[in-house]
Amino acid sequence: MTELGPIAGWPGHLKSAVNLLLPAKAQIVLFWGPNFVALYNDAYAPTIGDKHPRALGRPAQESWTELWDDLEPLLQRVFNTGETVFAKDRPFYIERHGYPENVFFDISYSPVQSETGEVGGVLCIVSETTERVVAQAELARAQERLTQALSAAGMVGTFDWHVQSDTFYSDARFAEMFSVDPAKGEKGAPLAEYLAGIHPEDVERIAAALDHTVTTRERYAQEYRLVxxxxxxxxxxxRGECLYGEDGKPDRFVGVVVDVTSQKNAQERQRLLAREADHRVKNIFANFHSMISLSARSARTPQEMAQALRGRMDALLRAKDLVRPGIMGTEHESQRTTVDALVRTVLQPYEDGSPDRIVLSGPDVSVGAKAVTGLALALHETATNAVKYGALSRPNGSIHVTWGASQDNFHLEWDETGGPVIDVTPQTRGFGSILAERSVTSELGGTIEHDWRRNGLRLTLSVPLNRLAV
Incomplete structure (x- = not known):
């Protein structure tokens, strides 16, 4: 017997509600009266576990004590206002199997009214969604871990091309790398939309490689560029492979794509360093050959030649020290020199004792430690070219280097005379010339111009003073 009394004495709207819920296959519980006495059907009983059957016919607060602070406001809201409360995947804390649980329900709480509109109870139709919510959360965590793992491995993502329908599926990161809308990547898009993101020079090769893999069943492995x-x-x-159906026709083409940009950049840097090292070695031998020749022409005895040669080699080493960049955080970082000292150090190995061989003039302009590298490299490469092809390759050739500074810019002019006659302006540039230009334009933000006159090269160099002083 419950506080509701004999069934015969129940009001009509209570009997109607009970007659409605008992045979229903949906999970339904009716909380009746101000104490919210619980009446429920067999479908609902498993959702409350060990609370059944003692909860049947008893006030809700007795059976749902642990969540009463959460449940009572919902019931009171419906009971007092007559409105319906609806929620998807609503969380509840419950103890129904001897231990606490966080569970989730889709709920619909509706008032049960008499013919006069008086609310007698709250009819609750519920559906437990705990298993689905937990599965979705686990799936999301797994996806996050997968994404992190792919990212750590430098992987762009995975792809799944359904060959027969030409539907290409990918994750969001993969789609973005190929300039495809991520929503399309999830729902599927034609292969052509992904091919459009490949570099124009590579796309034909990749399309052919895909067709080849589908036709031959060979493994797919390609490197290419994305714009x-x-x-x-x-x-x-x-990397990937094509999977085939029982009928032997290509079904799905699956694989992964890894971002190898950093590796490619590192390989390119290594290639350039190797090329520059080779260039440097050749230049060193050229410098040594020039110094030996100069020493032999001007020396009167073997001892005098050896002494002169040692001096010139020492000067070359001092020039290399100027080219060496400063070390961050040390006293070398703030070192300065002057244009005069820098030019003299770079050109000293090529002096032969003649006052007209190398002529320098210009004011005392300061050069910062960082700018020394670029300027010294440009001068060194220009001097090397002069030794190989220009004024310093002839006994009577000479170089005039002048410099000055305006309000905002430093300018230097390198003027060669007495070298081989230049009948045709060079159409190609050597690596040294490219390196010299790059050291001025990229490192110093300046400009460098070559005027190939018949009687010799005139080189004009300009650098912002604020970059030269750094």
Missing amino acids: QKDGSTRWVEA
Whole structure:
């Protein structure tokens, strides 16, 4: 017997509600009266576990003590206002199997009204969604871990091309790298939309490689470039294979793509360093050959030649020290020199004792430690070219180097005479000339111009003073 009394004495709207819920397959509980006495059907009983059957016919607060602070406001809201409360995946804390649980329900709490509109109870239709919510959360965590793992491995993502329907699926990161809308990547898009993100020089090769893999059943492995939306280029490595149906027709083409841009950049840097090292070694031998020749022409005895040669080699080493960059955080970082000292150090190995061989003039302009590298490298490369092809390759050739400074700019002019006659302006530039120009334009933000006159090269160099002083 409950506080509701004999069934025969129940009001009509209570009997109607009970007759409605008992045979229903949905999970339904009715909380009746001001004490919210619980009446529920067999479908609902498993959701409350050990609380059944003692909860049947008893006030809700007795059975749902642990969550009463959460449940009572919901019931009171419906009971007092007559409105319906609905929620998806609503969390509840409950103890139904001897231990606490966080569970989730879709709920619909509705008032049960008499013919006069008086609310007698709250009819609750519920559906437990705990298993689905937990599974979704676990899936999201797994996806996050996968994304982190792919990112740590430098992987762009995975792809799944359904060959027969030409539907290409990918994750969001993969789609973005190929300049495809991530929503399309999830729902599927034609392969052509992904091929459009490949560098124009690579796309034909990759399309052919895909067709080859589908036809021959060979493994797919390709490196190619992607053009990003901002115009930059990324290198990727793709690997995959084609899967076939029972009928032998190609079904799905699956694989992964890894971002190898950093590796490609490192390889390019190594290639340039190796090329520059080779260039440097050749220049060193050229410098030594020139110094030996100069020493032999001007020396009167073997001892005098040896002494002169040692002096010139020492000067070359001092020039190399000027080219060496400063070390951050040390006293060398703030070192300064002057243009005069720098030019003399670089050109000293090529002096032969003649006052007209190398002529220098200009004011005392300060050069900062960082700018020394670029300027010294440009002078060194120009002097090397003069030794190989220009004024310093002839006994009577000479070089005039003049410099000055305006309000904002430093300018230097290198003027060669007495070298081989220049009948045709050089159409190609050597690596040394490119390196010299790059050291001025990239490192110093300046300009460098070559005027190939018939009687010799005139080189004009300009650098902002604020960059020269750094």
